[in-house]
Amino acid sequence: MIKKTTYKDQVVEYIYKEILKGNLLPKSQIKESHLAEELNISRAPIREALRELISIGIVEYRPRVGNFVVELQPKDILDTYITRGVIEGFAASVSVFKDFEIDNLYNMCIEMESLAKENKNIELIDLGDRFHNIIVEKSNNNQIISFAKTLSIKSHLMFSKYWPKLYIPNQIKERHILIVDALKSKNPNEIEKSIRTHYEETGKKIAKLKEKGE
């Protein structure tokens, strides 16, 4: 499969990763011409990329002033995680999972613990994404899926820094198994609640760490 990408798409990736890596700090200005020079392209694709990041909520834009990496306040973090719980919770509550699909999700929980123990962070995060993605996609609601994707990108930015401090391997497994158990119950209210709690807990935790750390 050959994939044709534009400069814009590559720049989106580039900026996103620079923020993740901590090379671009919150509140710092992303200057179009500097980036253009750095990447040896013109400002046009840079601007397009910035617009995309703005719509996700990663970059803040002040007309005629500039583009800035957003400073995520504890409150913003909590809001985002709570909303993610609302979106994904709803998705799960209207989804119908077959037994083997639930087993599959369960196995992913087990694998999470292993990966966490081996410190394979990248694989672990990827597995987590897949786990939650399966749930969201199952809703078959495109608006929900689209919002969930935005929130997932945004969350990454929030937890990456605090990742190691959040949960021990066993907790990671257990927390996700709670969701699987709820799915087994086939009770929409229970399912919805379990996922909301899942995200709210993490949101609170990160928000608290963020508060202390500054």
Add this chain to the structure above:
Amino acid sequence: MIKKTTYKDQVVEYIYKEILKGNLLPKSQIKESHLAEELNISRAPIREALRELISIGIVEYRPRVGNFVVELQPKDILDTYITRGVIEGFAASVSVFKDFEIDNLYNMCIEMESLAKENKNIELIDLGDRFHNIIVEKSNNNQIISFAKTLSIKSHLMFSKYWPKLYIPNQIKERHILIVDALKSKNPNEIEKSIRTHYEETGKKIAKLKEKGE
């Protein structure tokens, strides 16, 4: 209050209204250079405006091919309305309203009926927006507020065409009073459910009309 706007913002408004008015039909291509010539500006601000409309989900973009007014399938309409119910429903369930605020919302319901009877559509839509906005804002969750805004813009596009066929004046009032009554109950589950139902009903209705109409 003096407001300084860029071309981009004005173009967003322009395109949005052209779609609402039916001058730009679903599936039709929005050609940058044509619009640029029409408005006597360059392509740059046009592109920026299009990117914004894309992120809302009003315009569809195929790389290297063009920008097209989205063709909203009945399923998309239902998805959007259901999601709006989920978002606003959550907002309402975590909000705490004072008695006088609830009275205020109730009065708005009464006024809706009057406006509907007098066929003051623009004012009526505006009042509806304010009603739902009050609920969303009260949640004090910026992520929720931001999603709600997107969904509101998108919904307008969906119902504008079918507006007169949806509800009679008394129904408009009664449907919103159901929400107010739920708020009075102070029961989060009841509140959340009432708003979800509110939007799901309308979504289904519009989706059905859309199916028939084509």
Add this chain to the structure above:
DNA sequence: TAATTGTCTACTGTCGACAATATACAAAAA
């Protein structure tokens, strides 16, 4: 005829340049 290949055209992708302006900082005034 039907399938393939070649060509043309209109559109988007990207460019570099200039215009407009927010901000910082210096100069002037109180």
Add this chain to the structure above:
DNA sequence: TTTTTGTATATTGTCGACAGTAGACAATTA
């Protein structure tokens, strides 16, 4: 000193031009 006013500059906003390509349609081949 403190406040106001002017000025410089770096950055965004907009422009027009050119490059590259998707899609349409004609020409070619079987």
